[in-house]
Amino acid sequence: xxxxxxxxxxxxxxxxxxxxxxxxxxxxxxxxxxxxxxxxxxxxxxxxxxxxxxxxxxxxxxxxxxxxxxxxxxxxxxxxxxxxxxxxxxxxxxxxxxxxxxxxxxxxxxxxxxx
Amino acid sequence: xxxxxxxxxxxxxxxxxxxxxxxxxxxxxxxxxxxxxxxxxxxxxxxxxxxxxxxxxxxxxxxxxxxxxxxxxxxxxxxxxxxxxxxxxxxxxxxxxxxxxxxxxxxxxxxxxxxxxxxxxxxxxxxxxxxxxxxxxxxxxxxxxxxxxxxxxxxxxxxxxxxxxxxxxxxxxxxxxxxxxxxxxxxxxxxxxxxxxxxxxxxxxxxxxxxxxxxxxxxxxxxxxxxxxxxxxxxxxxxxxxxxxxxxxxxxxxxxxxxxxxxxxxxxxxxxxxxxxxxxxxxxxxxxxxxxxxxxxxxxxxxxxxxxxxxxxxxxxxxxxxxxxxxxxxxxxxxxxxxxxxxxxxxxxxxxxxxxxxxxxxxxxxxxxxxxxxxxxxxxxxxxxxxxxxxxxxxxxxxxxxxxxxxxxxxxxxxxxxxxxxxxxxxxxxxxxxxxxxxxxxxxxxxxxxxxxxxxxxxxxxxxxxxxxxxxxxxxxxxxxxxxxxxxxxxxxxxxxxxxxxxxxxxxxxxxxxxxxxxxxxxxxxxxxxxxxxxxxxxxxxxxxxxxxxx
Numbered sequence: 001x002x003x004x005x006x007x008x009x010x011x012x013x014x015x016x017x018x019x020x021x022x023x024x025x026x027x028x029x030x031x032x033x034x035x036x037x038x039x040x041x042x043x044x045x046x047x048x049x050x051x052x053x054x055x056x057x058x059x060x061x062x063x064x065x066x067x068x069x070x071x072x073x074x075x076x077x078x079x080x081x082x083x084x085x086x087x088x089x090x091x092x093x094x095x096x097x098x099x100x101x102x103x104x105x106x107x108x109x110x111x112x113x114x115x
Numbered sequence: 116x117x118x119x120x121x122x123x124x125x126x127x128x129x130x131x132x133x134x135x136x137x138x139x140x141x142x143x144x145x146x147x148x149x150x151x152x153x154x155x156x157x158x159x160x161x162x163x164x165x166x167x168x169x170x171x172x173x174x175x176x177x178x179x180x181x182x183x184x185x186x187x188x189x190x191x192x193x194x195x196x197x198x199x200x201x202x203x204x205x206x207x208x209x210x211x212x213x214x215x216x217x218x219x220x221x222x223x224x225x226x227x228x229x230x231x232x233x234x235x236x237x238x239x240x241x242x243x244x245x246x247x248x249x250x251x252x253x254x255x256x257x258x259x260x261x262x263x264x265x266x267x268x269x270x271x272x273x274x275x276x277x278x279x280x281x282x283x284x285x286x287x288x289x290x291x292x293x294x295x296x297x298x299x300x301x302x303x304x305x306x307x308x309x310x311x312x313x314x315x316x317x318x319x320x321x322x323x324x325x326x327x328x329x330x331x332x333x334x335x336x337x338x339x340x341x342x343x344x345x346x347x348x349x350x351x352x353x354x355x356x357x358x359x360x361x362x363x364x365x366x367x368x369x370x371x372x373x374x375x376x377x378x379x380x381x382x383x384x385x386x387x388x389x390x391x392x393x394x395x396x397x398x399x400x401x402x403x404x405x406x407x408x409x410x411x412x413x414x415x416x417x418x419x420x421x422x423x424x425x426x427x428x429x430x431x432x433x434x435x436x437x438x439x440x441x442x443x444x445x446x447x448x449x450x451x452x453x454x455x456x457x458x459x460x461x462x463x464x465x466x467x468x469x470x471x472x473x474x475x476x477x478x479x480x481x482x483x484x485x486x487x488x489x490x491x492x493x494x495x496x497x498x499x500x501x502x503x504x505x506x507x508x509x510x511x512x513x514x515x516x517x518x519x520x521x522x523x524x525x526x527x528x529x530x531x532x533x534x535x536x537x538x539x540x541x542x543x544x545x546x547x548x549x550x551x552x553x554x555x556x557x558x559x560x561x562x563x564x565x566x567x568x569x570x571x572x573x574x575x576x577x578x579x580x581x582x583x584x585x586x587x588x589x590x591x592x593x594x595x596x597x598x599x600x601x602x603x604x605x606x607x608x609x610x611x612x613x614x615x616x617x618x619x620x621x622x623x624x625x626x627x628x629x630x631x632x633x634x635x636x637x638x639x640x641x642x643x644x645x646x647x648x649x650x651x652x653x654x655x656x657x658x659x660x661x662x663x664x665x666x
Contacts, residue, residue: 078177
């Protein structure tokens with residue numbers, strides 16, 4: 001399933017990953033309002049789908065996908081992250097998505113796998 | 116193959132970690148605690164690159180909170196020394212509200228303070244101020260204005276015609292009506308006094324003067340009281356109050372001097388009040404000497420024109436004096452009214468025809484009426500008119516000015532229960548009105564309507580006679596409330612109101628209906644025809660044949 005091309009060093013492509021993740025989010029919570037009952041389900045699904053799509057790309061990366069869904073109630077949210085890796089090959093991307101009732105923030109970290 | 120577990124520890128974690136691989140992949144990584152320097156140790160079978168690691172950029176996610184606008188609204192009423200009230204209005208969610216409330220509480224406490232009291236004046240200072248000239252003048256003028264304003268329940272600037280419209284409740288019929296308007300009575304000054312004379316001001320049609328005689332119950336009060344009443348405002352107190360030491364028997368506004376009020380008293384003195392001064396006592400008096408009058412003066416009249424006018428007064432001893440209003444210390448001329456060189460005439464009433472300053476008519480206590488003149492070859496009593504069987508109480512010359520001159524006509528009232536109509540050209544009455552059942556105390560022609568006159572009698576009846584309608588009975592009649600004897604009647608200068616004074620000190624004002632009071636141009640010619648009829652009747656009742664036609 002996983003094919004590694006030896007000698008192939010590809011850098012992480014954040015745009016491609018970001019598009020992939022956006023589509024996933026849209027597909028799951030696009031057009032629905034925040035619901036206390038379903039939100040757990042949503043976050044799990046988002047993470048799962050995003051990861052599957054990323055792995056499907058067949059790149060030699062280890063992925064870490066993080067999803068946060070926050071109800072729009074006037075509170076503020078501030079996060080920050082930093083990584084120590086091989087900046088040439090590894091990378092991350094963060095997708096911020098919102099609708100009328102909630103925010104959704106998905107972060108993808110990709111670490112190159114070297115054999 | 117045992118899974119190789121490699122743990123990557125964050126730089127904050129202490130210690131280095133070793134992971135031992137027992138598998139085919141024989142590689143040990145040894146991490147140094149200091150992440151900035153990293154050394155990869157281990158043999159690599161495959162030409163492995165050494166990767167240089169570095170820290171990535173910090174990824175941040177910022178979702179800003181929604182800014183909630185909060186405000187606090189409070190009002191502060193003007194602070195009084197004792198308690199201050201405040202109102203607060205908050206419009207937000209509970210959390211901020213609690214905060215603002217506590218803030219306001221502090222403000223409330225801070226803002227209470229006491230006002231400093233104004234300095235109290237000492238008694239002496241107060242006395243000084245209240246007796247000063249400026250204060251008296253100011254006070255005198257302003258209390259009138261305040262009284263009017265306080266008594267009014269409507270706009271105090273409403274004008275005469277506006278008031279007229281309000282009092283139309285009595286005027287239900289077409290206008291042949293005599294309706295009560297108001298009465299004037301002052302608790303202090305009018306009580307137990309008889310109204311002896313009335314007059315309307317020629318300048319201000321709403322002002323009316325009434326004179327009163329002595330109040331026996333209060334010997335310490337002045338005997339003579341004159342009150343000026345104002346029709347225009349609803350206040351019930353007089354505009355001006357004047358006194359004098361002796362009962363005032365007759366009073367009038369000085370025709371050409373708007374500020375002067377002339378009075379003739381029981382003692383024979385003529386007194387003059389001025390409403391410009393704040394004194395209540397007369398500003399001028401005639402002397403009590405034989406040069407002037409020594410008997411009660413029942414008639415005072417200002418005759419003449421603006422530039423040449425005299426005050427004429429006649430007393431009951433037949434003496435007629437003519438005065439200048441500037442100098443009342445002695446009469447300009449005096450004359451004794453004697454008839455046929457016998458005893459003098461005891462004059463009870465005097466009237467000048469409209470526009471005439473020389474000739475006049477007087478009524479006497481014996482019941483005879485005389486025509487006299489002031490100057491000329493026939494100065495003194497001229498004609499005698501007999502007809503009444505009792506003292507003549509009132510006499511009035513025809514006043515209405517119109518296309519035809521009726522100034523030769525006059526009416527008289529007497530104790531013999533009748534009112535008689537005379538012409539100066541004939542010494543017998545033209546007509547005798549005998550509808551009354553008591554002494555008739557006064558009569559007066561309407562100043563605007565040629566065929567209308569009013570009379571009052573001792574039963575409290577006020578009658579309006581319109582000679583066009585009927586000569587047998589009065590056209591309109593009303594009995595004044597209380598049925599006191601009515602002593603005087605006076606038409607207002609416009610001919611729409613009638614004032615009557617009674618024996619209890621009350622002055623009643625009645626409105627005369629439009630139809631009755633307002634003259635029409637053809638009324639004069641109609642009256643001329645009426646006169647002819649009356650004369651014809653008179654001629655029939657007497658044996659006299661020759662009659663003169665009215666011009």
